Amino acid sequence: MFEHKRRAGALTALAVGVALLATGCAVDSGSEGGSDGGSGDSANLAITFLPKNLGNPYFDTSSTGAKEAIDEFGGTFAEVGPAEATPDAQVSYINTLTQQGVGAIAVSANDPEAICDALNEARDANVKVVTFDSDTNADCRDVFINQADAEGIAKVQVDLVADQIGGAGEIAILSASANATNQNAWIEMMEEYLASDYPDITLVETVYGDDDDQTSFDKTAALLQTHPELKGIISPTTVGISAAARYLSTSDYKGKVALTGLGTPNQMREYVEDGTVTAFALWNPADLGYLAAYASKALIEGDITGAEGDSFEAGKLGDYEVGADGVVLLGDPFEFNADNIGDFDF
Helix, strand or coil, X not given: CCCCCHHHHHXXXXXXXXXXXXXXXXXXXXXXXXXXXXXXXXXXXXXXXXXXXXXXXXXXXXXXXXXXXXXXCCCEEEXXXXXXXXXXXXXXXXXXXXXXXXXXXXXXXXXXXXXXXXXXXXXXXXXXXXXECCCCCHHHCCEEEECCCHHHHHHHHHHHHHHHHCCCEEEEEEECCCCCHHHHHXXXXXXXXXXXXXXXXXXXXEEECCCCHHHHHHHHHHHHHHCCCXXXXXXXCHHHHHHHHHHHHCCCCCCCCEEXXXXXXXXXXXXXXXXXXXXXXXXXXXXXXXXXXHHHHXXXXXXXXXXXXXXXXXXXXXXXXXCHHHEEECCCCEEEECCCHHHCEC
């Protein structure tokens, strides 16, 4: 389905301990580089990561990768963020970081427009802005670190559910928030791919769990009650897929309704091992954070501006090039299943 390139191979070597971040306070890496990065120059390598919300294992893992990179090049890592992934919850954090004069903000946007004014004020103050995982409008940031292109992410999830339900029947999508840029792009591609390649599969409904475990759990139950002929669910969100799996694993639908989407191995391992889930996909979120950190460094030091054709070095991940609209592509999604899930720890 996808050629597993060097980044997929790097997944196998990675063992990341996920540390849940319980508060919205900044978490300093303890690096001694400070604002001049410890490199003897004037570069302000204080880089703060602003995920959609804290306490989310996916973003805990991406921040682990970011901290690894920032420690490598002698910068200062911090993370701040809201407890809930609402459209404008990130604005106050961006304003504070601008006032503090950080070198760069790396943000996964809860909404493509709600934080744009705040980000552009940061940029006017010479703070570099990198989006990762979920983008803003292109004129609100310098570069976007895309975990995989929308077409590839959509295709792998549709192919997985199609394989699991025999290419025919009703399916539904359990997404994150209705305004999530990345989710909506993937869903649009899924709809197009279903129409062109799987005419016998009908998408009956898309619902939103707001990246909240209980809401996603309840939405799964409602889907199954509303659509008694449902054969499969795609959940392109790590919170949603694990909540849906938890519901299915203790219900009469286990083994009857297929579930796939995007999840982390540690969240999904028990559900793969007990037969609730056959296969799911994801990129390596630690690599995503790692790459976002190196892109931030390259912007701060003036190695790139975000223009198409710019290139920079990203530590163990190698060299990357900025594509159209300031997008840097991490790589292809990776499929996890019973044969390989034991090889991963994140």
